[in-house]
Amino acid sequence: MTGPGTSWPAEDSEATAERPAMLQAAPYPRMPGGGISRRPLHFIILADCSGGMKGEKIQALNFAIADMLPHLAAWERDQEQAQVFIRTIAFATEPWWHIAEPQPVAQLGWKPLQPVPKGLTNMGPAFALAAQALASGQIERRALRPAMLLITDGLATDPPGEFEAGLSALMDQPAGKAALRLAIAIGRDARSAALDRFIGDRGVPVLVADSSEDIADRLVAASLAVSRMSEAGADRGAVARRLFGAPGEVLPNIFDQDTIV
Amino acid sequence: MDGLIQPGDTLLMDRAGARLTTEKRIGEGGQGVVHVARLNGAPFAVKWFRPGPGSEEMRTSITALIHRGRPPHPAFTWPIDLVSSGRIPGFGYVMPLLDPRFVSLAQLLNQDRQPSFRVITTIGRELVDAFAALHSAGLCYRDISFGNLRVDPAAGEAAIIDVDNIGIDSGTALVKGTGPFMAPELLRDEAHPSTVTDLHALAVLLFYLLMHGHPLFGVRADAACSWERGAHRSETELLMRNFGIEPVFIFDPGDPSNRPVPGDRALTWWPIYPEQCRRVFTRAFTAGLHDASLNGRVTEGTWRRVLLALQDSVYDCPACRADLFHDPEQAGQRCWNCSAPLPVPVTLKLAGSLLVLSAGAVLTSHHLNRDRDHRTACAVVEPDPRQAGRVVLRNRTDRSWTVVPDGEEAKRVAPGQRLGVRPMRIDFGPARGQIRAGEIHGLG
Numbered sequence: 001m002t003g004p005g006t007s008w009p010a011e012d013s014e015a016t017a018e019r020p021a022m023l024q025a026a027p028y029p030r031m032p033g034g035g036i037s038r039r040p041l042h043f044i045i046l047a048d049c050s051g052g053m054k055g056e057k058i059q060a061l062n063f064a065i066a067d068m069l070p071h072l073a074a075w076e077r078d079q080e081q082a083q084v085f086i087r088t089i090a091f092a093t094e095p096w097w098h099i100a101e102p103q104p105v106a107q108l109g110w111k112p113l114q115p116v117p118k119g120l121t122n123m124g125p126a127f128a129l130a131a132q133a134l135a136s137g138q139i140e141r142r143a144l145r146p147a148m149l150l151i152t153d154g155l156a157t158d159p160p161g162e163f164e165a166g167l168s169a170l171m172d173q174p175a176g177k178a179a180l181r182l183a184i185a186i187g188r189d190a191r192s193a194a195l196d197r198f199i200g201d202r203g204v205p206v207l208v209a210d211s212s213e214d215i216a217d218r219l220v221a222a223s224l225a226v227s228r229m230s231e232a233g234a235d236r237g238a239v240a241r242r243l244f245g246a247p248g249e250v251l252p253n254i255f256d257q258d259t260i261v
Numbered sequence: 262m263d264g265l266i267q268p269g270d271t272l273l274m275d276r277a278g279a280r281l282t283t284e285k286r287i288g289e290g291g292q293g294v295v296h297v298a299r300l301n302g303a304p305f306a307v308k309w310f311r312p313g314p315g316s317e318e319m320r321t322s323i324t325a326l327i328h329r330g331r332p333p334h335p336a337f338t339w340p341i342d343l344v345s346s347g348r349i350p351g352f353g354y355v356m357p358l359l360d361p362r363f364v365s366l367a368q369l370l371n372q373d374r375q376p377s378f379r380v381i382t383t384i385g386r387e388l389v390d391a392f393a394a395l396h397s398a399g400l401c402y403r404d405i406s407f408g409n410l411r412v413d414p415a416a417g418e419a420a421i422i423d424v425d426n427i428g429i430d431s432g433t434a435l436v437k438g439t440g441p442f443m444a445p446e447l448l449r450d451e452a453h454p455s456t457v458t459d460l461h462a463l464a465v466l467l468f469y470l471l472m473h474g475h476p477l478f479g480v481r482a483d484a485a486c487s488w489e490r491g492a493h494r495s496e497t498e499l500l501m502r503n504f505g506i507e508p509v510f511i512f513d514p515g516d517p518s519n520r521p522v523p524g525d526r527a528l529t530w531w532p533i534y535p536e537q538c539r540r541v542f543t544r545a546f547t548a549g550l551h552d553a554s555l556n557g558r559v560t561e562g563t564w565r566r567v568l569l570a571l572q573d574s575v576y577d578c579p580a581c582r583a584d585l586f587h588d589p590e591q592a593g594q595r596c597w598n599c600s601a602p603l604p605v606p607v608t609l610k611l612a613g614s615l616l617v618l619s620a621g622a623v624l625t626s627h628h629l630n631r632d633r634d635h636r637t638a639c640a641v642v643e644p645d646p647r648q649a650g651r652v653v654l655r656n657r658t659d660r661s662w663t664v665v666p667d668g669e670e671a672k673r674v675a676p677g678q679r680l681g682v683r684p685m686r687i688d689f690g691p692a693r694g695q696i697r698a699g700e701i702h703g704l705g
Contacts, residue, residue: 030583030598031378032533035371037474037526080367080407080469081441136489142522143488145496174493 038083041144042102043072044130044179045088048152048186049113050121057153057186058115064209065151066110073106082144087133091126092119120157123150123194124166131166134175146179153186156194163194171200184209265294266309266346266353272298274355275343276327281355283307292319292425297358307344308425309353315435316351322432323354323425334394336387336421354425363411363420366466370473376414378575378584379621383417385470386568386635391421392463393561396456400427403454405462406439407469430455438462440500441475446553448505460558464545467564471534474527476546477504479511479519510546512539533597535574535588541567569614569627569635576606576619579650587617607652607682607699611692618682618696620644620652629692639689645681653679663688 047061069086076084085102089095090113098113132138134146156163170176183195184207195206266272270283281298288295293310310316323340331339340354366384369376376384388410395402402409403426411420426436434454438447444461446452468476482503487493494502509519512531521528531539545559552558574587583598587606594603609616611628624640627633639658645651655677656662662674666685674680684698 030577030581031375032526032529032597033373033375034526034529035373035473036367036469037478037522037524077371078365078367080370134488136487139488141488142483142486173488174490175488178493 036080038079038081039142039144040102040140041082041084042134042139042146042175043084043086043105044133044146044148045086046123046126046130046148046150046152047088047090047098047113048092048121048150048154049090049115050092050119050152050154050157051115051117052121052154053115053186054117058113061151061186062110062112066112069105069108069110073108076105088113089126089129091122092116093122095122095126095129097129121152121154122158122162123152123156123198124158124162124164127163127166127198128169131169131173131176134170134173134179136174139175143175146175148176148179148181150181150183150195150198151186152183152195163197167197183207264349265311265351266296266307266349268296270346270348272307272344272346272353272355274300274341275345277342281305281307281344293353298355300355304358305341305355306338306358307353307355309344310351312351319425319435320352322428326424326427327354329398329400332391332394332398332400334391336391336419337395337424338420338422339424356424359411359420359422360413362413362415363418364413365407366410366412366470367407369412369414370470378586379572380414380417381470382568382572382575383635384412384414384419385467386565386572387412387417387419388421388466388470389463389561389564389568390633391419392459393565395427396459396561399429401430401454401456401459402427402462403434403459404436404438404442405459405466406442407466408439410466430457440496441465441478441504443500443504444553445505445508445550448501452553457553457555457558460555460560461545461549461553463561463564464542464549464559468527468542468546471538472527472530472542474511474521474525474530476510476512476527476542477508477519479509479521479525481507481509481519483522508546508550510543510550512543513547514543515547529597533586535571535586536590537588538567538571538586573614573616573622575622576617578603589615605699608697609654609687609694610697611694618642618652618654624654629689642682643679647681652682654682655679658689660690662690 045065047065049058053061072084076082084105086099086105086108087102088098090098093116098111099108130148139146158166181199181201182204183199185195186209199206266283268284268286272281272283274281279300281300284297284299286294286296287306293308295306295308298305298307310319320343324343327340327342331337338356338359340356342355344353344355345351375381392402392405402421404423409421409423411422412418413420426434428434430453436454437443438454438458442462442465444452444458447454447458452458465476468474482499485494485499485502509516511519511521511525511527513519541559541563549558571586576585576587577583578585578596578599578601580601581596581599583596585596585603587608588594595601596603607618609618609624613631614628616622616624616628620642622642623638625635626637626639627635629639640654640656642652642654645653656674656679657676659676661676662680663671664674664680664685664687665671666683682696685696687694687696
């Protein structure tokens with residue numbers, strides 16, 4: 001149950017000597033390493049780098065993602081089942097891979113994104129690129145249900161039909177259709193029907209972030225939702241409340257699917 | 262405000278009549294919330310339940326646990342008293358606050374640098390002892406899984422949290438368990454959580470602890486997963502199929518159809534362990550999968566013997582210092598790390614145990630008195646300051662030992678004194694033992 005890029009089999013204790021010795025004061029003996037065999041959980045970030053993101057917005061986005069990753073990494077260290085791998089698609093008029101190879105979340109240092117001057121907000125091609133990455137054969141068959149996070153400040157500016165084409169390419173892949181899809185709108189005016197359509201679940205609202213702090217909070221909430229996705233028996237009610245602030249309301253579609261109580 | 266207790270609330274203890282003041286929220290789950298609470302300045306934890314179906318049964322069940330008292334093992338964070346609030350309806354219970362030195366088991370096992378075999382086996386034995394105490398008291402846990410355990414590797418201690426699901430085998434259960442730890446008959450909905458299903462979960466937990474993977478997730482289980490169109494199965498279906506209907510052990514000697522997935526960590530760890538240990542896991546995940554009875558499943562007594570034997574057989578490779586187990590059943594053992602042939606280590610044979618005398622080994626009260634006191638050290642093995650590679654045994658008891666080294670006169674080893682390890686007979690007082698020559702350090 002290993003994911004991509006994991007080293008194997010035994011780690012040299014000398015080679016990892018600079019890692020923080022978290023739990024034991026005594027010298028570590030030479031032991032096999034590598035943690036627990038876990039199933040990969042692919043997390044794809046779709047980040048808006050259109051011209052409108054310039055200035056504070058892109059800074060806030062970069063800060064917020066960098067701030068979110070340690071939360072996900074900390075959660076992942078506590079898992080016996082899921083190992084999180086991050087990829088990032090940046091998009092403006094065209095999409096491109098900002099992080100193409102799945103990176104273990106614990107080892108990922110965030111490389112800041114830059115906006116594309118005069119770049120449009122074409123989401124359809126970004127969805128199509130993600131669809132390719134989630135195609136059968138592109139992710140491990142034992143991979144857990146993936147997660148996708150769309151962060152944008154504006155309305156989609158796709159030419160007619162392209163948003164739908166990209167979205168249907170994504171939905172055409174079982175992993176794309178099954179993915180937990182979340183969206184964060186930067187700026188209160190940014191909510192759009194397009195984001196709701198990307199999420200595809202009326203129980204999961206678009207998260208709106210007005211400030212950089214807000215974005216960080218929303219990303220933490222999103223990562224929490226992602227993290228809870230792979231926990232059989234996870235407390236869906238608590239996740240829903242924390243995510244969406246709806247006391248007592250349990251959102252059946254995203255959380256109840258794969259659970260045994 | 263969420264209709265639950267908040268920091269600053271005053272709660273009344275049901276039996277003691279004392280008042281607690283709640284502080285910050287430290288946990289939130291489906292059943293309720295957990296807060297720090299202070300009673301006469303001392304910190305405790307309070308779990309407060311969300312009102313809802315089953316909460317009356319929960320109150321009855323927790324009341325029974327309080328009346329019964331904690332099983333004789335310190336690992337359980339047992340309810341002390343029920344609490345109520347004058348401000349909101351509902352109830353909770355107060356329990357000891359878990360020390361922050363305890364971390365999750367997954368966190369421990371996912372570290373780059375793994376704890377030593379002595380630590381791993383000590384934690385395993387602590388968990389086994391705790392569940393043995395519970396089962397011996399006629400209770401079952403019902404949801405043994407990583408989420409409900411914490412460990413302190415430095416102290417070799419375990420803590421078992423979320424004890425409110427504990428009950429008797431036939432009692433009302435609000436939980437069925439956590440998927441990958443659930444016994445096949447539970448997944449198939451043919452049984453209720455019980456001591457017998459606990460024993461399957463315990464075996465899975467120990468397999469994770471020692472082998473770093475799931476005992477039933479091999480190539481066949483992997484092949485059942487798919488993201489191809491028309492072939493995708495939900496996690497529930499996969500759980501049911503791989504762990505419920507057609508479970509096959511990844512090292513099943515009679516059925517190679519579900520061997521570990523290439524790269525699975527268990528492939529590295531499995532051959533490091535002695536035969537005896539692997540035999541017991543094999544029993545747990547072959548006969549034990551299909552015979553859902555106390556006879557079919559491996560009980561704690563067997564696990565305890567396995568883990569004690571493992572703990573006693575730790576030494577290190579003379580060539581590369583890798584942590585190892587001495588396997589008396591295996592001739593021509595080689596180091597898992599550097600492949601060097603391993604010499605037979607020096608051992609101390611006592612009634613019921615064989616202790617490898619390697620630096621760091623501890624002769625406990627249990628070794629001498631069979632009293633299950635694994636914490637009191639009666640002797641410790643230290644490096645011999647006179648000669649690198651050799652060891653001495655320091656007497657940590659308050660009585661002298663009589664030793665008769667081969668070819669020498671009888672001698673006395675006073676409390677605190679060190680004994681150069683060489684072949685001999687030893688009279689510890691409560692027990693007698695024999696140091697047998699190994700091939701290490703020129704003793705063979």
